[in-house]
Structures are given as structure tokens and as C-alpha cells.
Amino acid sequence: MSAETPTLAPASGIRLDRLAATWGPHAVAALPLIALLLVWEELARSHILSAFLLPAPSVVLDRVWDDAHSGDLLTNLGVTLYRAMAGFAIAAIAGVALGILMARNAVVRWFFDPIVSAAFPMPKIAFLPIFMLWLGLYDVSKISMVVFNAIFPVITATIAAAEGVDGYLLWSARSLGASERQLLREIVLPAAMPQVLTGLQVALPISLIVEIVTEMLMGGTGLGGAMIASSRFADSPGVFAGIVEIAIAGLVLVKGIAIIRRHLLVWHQEAEEPTTV
Amino acid sequence: MTATLTRYTPLLLLAALWEAVTRAGLVPASALPSLDTVAAAWYRLAIDGDLWVNGVSSMTRGGLGLALAIVFGSLIGVLMAWYKPIQIVANPIVQFFYPMPKSALIPVMVLWLGFGDASKIVLIFVGCMLPVTLSAYNGARGTDQVLIWSARSMGASRARVLWEVVVPSALPELLSGIRTALALSFVLLVASELIVARSGFGYMIGWLGDGGAYDSMFAVVLTVAALGFLADRLYLMLMQHVLAWRE
Numbered sequence: 001m002s003a004e005t006p007t008l009a010p011a012s013g014i015r016l017d018r019l020a021a022t023w024g025p026h027a028v029a030a031l032p033l034i035a036l037l038l039v040w041e042e043l044a045r046s047h048i049l050s051a052f053l054l055p056a057p058s059v060v061l062d063r064v065w066d067d068a069h070s071g072d073l074l075t076n077l078g079v080t081l082y083r084a085m086a087g088f089a090i091a092a093i094a095g096v097a098l099g100i101l102m103a104r105n106a107v108v109r110w111f112f113d114p115i116v117s118a119a120f121p122m123p124k125i126a127f128l129p130i131f132m133l134w135l136g137l138y139d140v141s142k143i144s145m146v147v148f149n150a151i152f153p154v155i156t157a158t159i160a161a162a163e164g165v166d167g168y169l170l171w172s173a174r175s176l177g178a179s180e181r182q183l184l185r186e187i188v189l190p191a192a193m194p195q196v197l198t199g200l201q202v203a204l205p206i207s208l209i210v211e212i213v214t215e216m217l218m219g220g221t222g223l224g225g226a227m228i229a230s231s232r233f234a235d236s237p238g239v240f241a242g243i244v245e246i247a248i249a250g251l252v253l254v255k256g257i258a259i260i261r262r263h264l265l266v267w268h269q270e271a272e273e274p275t276t277v
Numbered sequence: 278m279t280a281t282l283t284r285y286t287p288l289l290l291l292a293a294l295w296e297a298v299t300r301a302g303l304v305p306a307s308a309l310p311s312l313d314t315v316a317a318a319w320y321r322l323a324i325d326g327d328l329w330v331n332g333v334s335s336m337t338r339g340g341l342g343l344a345l346a347i348v349f350g351s352l353i354g355v356l357m358a359w360y361k362p363i364q365i366v367a368n369p370i371v372q373f374f375y376p377m378p379k380s381a382l383i384p385v386m387v388l389w390l391g392f393g394d395a396s397k398i399v400l401i402f403v404g405c406m407l408p409v410t411l412s413a414y415n416g417a418r419g420t421d422q423v424l425i426w427s428a429r430s431m432g433a434s435r436a437r438v439l440w441e442v443v444v445p446s447a448l449p450e451l452l453s454g455i456r457t458a459l460a461l462s463f464v465l466l467v468a469s470e471l472i473v474a475r476s477g478f479g480y481m482i483g484w485l486g487d488g489g490a491y492d493s494m495f496a497v498v499l500t501v502a503a504l505g506f507l508a509d510r511l512y513l514m515l516m517q518h519v520l521a522w523r524e
Binding site for chain 1 (some may be wrong): 283284285286287288291308365366367368369370372373374375376377378379380381382383384385387388389460463464466467468471472478479482483486491494495497498501502503505506508509510
């Protein structure tokens, strides 16, 4: 992002562009973040806000370090990522499969279309207590909740993608004697890929958001569970350490899928990055 | 009419299946109350006023938080595209915090603002602001440079160009960003009310479930789901209306 030069903004007096030329755009992008960190540290040290409301970043990072040393961080991060990614993977596979089926089969389409279009905009998080009632408080209910929330953007994107496949490509392949199976693998899936990936890029942050909410509500291990426990014990460094840990995990995952997208779609004229949560 | 009916038959089928399965006793009522008891429970909650009191409390929180997010988010986003210094300072911060799972903010808001309305409103404001900011920024950044030059050469002031050229061309993307934020506001609202609150839909769902009043719990869950769906459909209609000037 930082490498892009916006066309709109007029030249300013600040010579950060020259700085960027010498130090690289990433170094310049880091400056506001470092400044933010310094302001936070100064604010916390000046005691304008109590250490309870705003623990200094040094204290928070110390806490992250302690969590990492005691092994808590690894356990919690592992559990959270496992459940979020398991749910995301199931939603991705089932969502793409159902989406393609719906695009190709009229009966399947007739049955699922109203269900998908009604469920997509619903706040499905409200169903969480029902999932707890049916599936208990452990991994199964959490992963199911993630699947239930993450699958709809994938289905919708896949249907749109599979329907948008260029008719000429399909006709040419058919007239060259391709079977339906070959058509699916060689034409439909690659042509649908950009939009499907967009759907997955929407579903990934949803998976994390939902996983963290389920942990906060049900407690137990995981980054969300640890945060809510800290908050109950009024342990504010613990809460802020949790924010830092979750923010970094989110950043790595979201940037990771964007990088995978760029690798998979080197052949494709890239569209805009999707607006997600 | 018949077309709509055929379209929504699968939903009716599901409802019929739900009723049949519970009537036949295939699943215990403690796991899935039958549809008619859920409807009766909804009616009771509506008559008692519980549904309205908590509903008004939830909708006020959601509405205020989302309104703040839209105002500040679009302002920051457009200014980021318009003034280079703001872009240089704000863009890295926005890009860094944007992928953060927003539900992680819930405990911080409780720490700062307690269990009441303020913690939910600020949560929704902060959580929904970044999608709006980024969509306004991307939309405004994509404004056709030729349009800006033309407007400037015809003597429009910079402020006027901003308002009459940049903002309208950013609108489609901004509006779809707001749609994302609308959905997110419901998620954050219900989640924060489920976890810590003393009123609101999420709180109701929590205590009804804890008390074993599953028919009432299902009634509130379905109400929230229906409201989220309706809000999205109404917003979509508004969006099409606002964007009617485009081909």
C-alpha cells in the first residue's frame, strides 16, 4: 500500500517523498506508527491517564514477552488459530463446492438461493447461544460458529464468479471436445479464481472476529478467552497485551492471504483489493 | 406474486420441517422449541414490552456508533486522498489497524467505559470506522484526474472540486464500504451485549438462554437476525436510489 503514490494529493511542503527515496517507502510508513507508540508511552508516563486505563507500551510489551516465555502465548495463539483456520478451511471448501453446484444446477440453486440471500446479511453471531446449547462449549461449537459466519461470502462470491465465466471460453473448450469435468477444472475454476479469492479475503477476517467472540463468551483457552479473563480480573496490561497479540495475528493472516492472492493471480490483471471488515 | 412465492418456497419448507420435526418429538423441546411456541413467546415478549425496551436500547447504540463511524470515517478517508500530509500520517495507521479482528476491542471498551451504553457505542464507532475510511480513501483516490483538471481550469475552487467532483466519484465505493460497516455494527453490537451488558437484544438472548427459556431465546435470536436482514435490504434500496445518476 505504502508503495503507491496517490494521484490526487498535491505536493506538500513535507519532503517525505525525498526521505522515501533514500530510506524506502516502508521506513516512511513506519514513522507514524513509531510516533503513535511514543505518544502512547509519553501519555502513559505523564499520568494524565491512570496506568489502569492506559498501561505504557513498555509495560504491555513486557507482558507480551512474559506470555511468550511462559508458553501461554503459544498455547493461546495456537488454539485460536487452529479453530479459526479449521472453520475458515471448512467454509472455504464447502462454500466453493456449494457455490459451483448452485451455479450449475437449477434445483440446487432454487433451494439454496433464498436461504443464502436471507442468511448472508444476518448477524449470525446472535445464534451463538443456540450453537452452545446444541454443540456444547468446546471446539465443535466454536468451529461450527466460524463456518456458519464465514461460508456465506464464499458461496456468494463463487456463484457470481462461476456465472461470470466468459461464454466464449466455455464454447471453445466444448467444441474442442472437453468433458464437463475438464471444463470445470481447466476453465471454470481458474476463471472464477479472482472473485473466489475475494470472497475468501472477506471470510478470513470474519473467521477471526467470530472465533474471538466465541472464546470471549465461552471462556477457556485462546487469545479471546485470555483477554476476557484479564478484563474480569481488571488486569489491564493483560487486556492490552491481548490486543497487541490479536492485532499482529490478524495483520499477518490478512497480509498473508493478500500475498497468496498475488502469487496465484500473477496471470490476472489485478482488480482492487476487496473491502472487508 | 407467484414468482416470489416459488422463490421463497425453500424457506417455507424449512419452517415446515422445523415444525414437523418438533411436533413429532424427534428432537427434544429443550434443544429446539417448535415454531409455534417460539411465535407465542415472541408475542408474549412484545406484549410485556421487554422486546421494545431492549430493542430501543440496542438500536440506539448501533445507530449512534454507526453514524459516528460514517461521519468520521468518510471525512478522514476523503481528506487522506486529498491532502498528502494527512495521507502520509494516517495511511500507515489505518493500514496497520484495519486487519485487526475488531471484536478484540470489546474487553478494552469494558475496561475504559464500563458495562453501559458508552462502551458499545464507542466499540461500534471505532470498529466500523476503518472499513468506511478505507473505502472513502480508495474511492476518492480513484477519481478521474481529468475531471479534477477540467473543474479546476473552469475556475472551481479547491473546496468546490472536493465537494462536487471528488465526493460524488468516491460515493459508489464509499457506500459499499458503509454496507460492510452496517453488517459489522450488528455483529459488534450483539457480541458485546452477549458478553457484557445490562440491556439490549444480546443481553436478553443471554439471560433467556441461561434461564432455560429457549422458546423466548429463539424468538429474540430470530428477531435480531430479521432486523439485520431488513437493515441491509433497506440500505441496499437507499444505495440504489442515491446512485441512480450512474448508468
